[in-house]
Amino acid sequence: MSRKLTFVSLLVLGAALASGAVAQTSAPATPQGHGQHFDAMDTNHDGAIDKTEAKGRLAKAFDEIDPNKDGKLTKDEIKAGWQARRTVKQADRLARLDTDKDGKLSWAEAEAAARARFDKADVNKDGVLDAVEMAKGHKGWRHHRKDTAPRQGR
Numbered sequence: 001m002s003r004k005l006t007f008v009s010l011l012v013l014g015a016a017l018a019s020g021a022v023a024q025t026s027a028p029a030t031p032q033g034h035g036q037h038f039d040a041m042d043t044n045h046d047g048a049i050d051k052t053e054a055k056g057r058l059a060k061a062f063d064e065i066d067p068n069k070d071g072k073l074t075k076d077e078i079k080a081g082w083q084a085r086r087t088v089k090q091a092d093r094l095a096r097l098d099t100d101k102d103g104k105l106s107w108a109e110a111e112a113a114a115r116a117r118f119d120k121a122d123v124n125k126d127g128v129l130d131a132v133e134m135a136k137g138h139k140g141w142r143h144h145r146k147d148t149a150p151r152q153g154r
Helices: 001-017 032-040 054-066 075-097 106-119 131-141
Strands: none
Touching: 054 075, 075 106, 106 131
């Protein structure tokens, strides 16, 4: 296998993984660091987080992921809620990349998405990405995230 093909293969796989189109079976079902912070957020130590205790992303998504609408979230409810949100987001990403609308991501569709991302990052259109284009292009590849700082542990 040629180096160029290997690079293209890795680029396509990376694009598919970054877009969430490939199932992630080992990814945590809760936001990063949740297990470490649950007890800290549970200031009244009742084993649940209510709206006044919720912080950050959890506070923003609270009503959406509170399944029984009791105003409290247990660890299990949070885990299930984040997993449900992740499933919806992955389905949305698949729908966006699935150009033939067959419900599957083909190699050609993944390759087309990778090429489009590469072309977007290749500002001077010379067919290669330098360090500056990579840095700027990488931020563009994370368009679905509000922040562009790398996450810890990734």
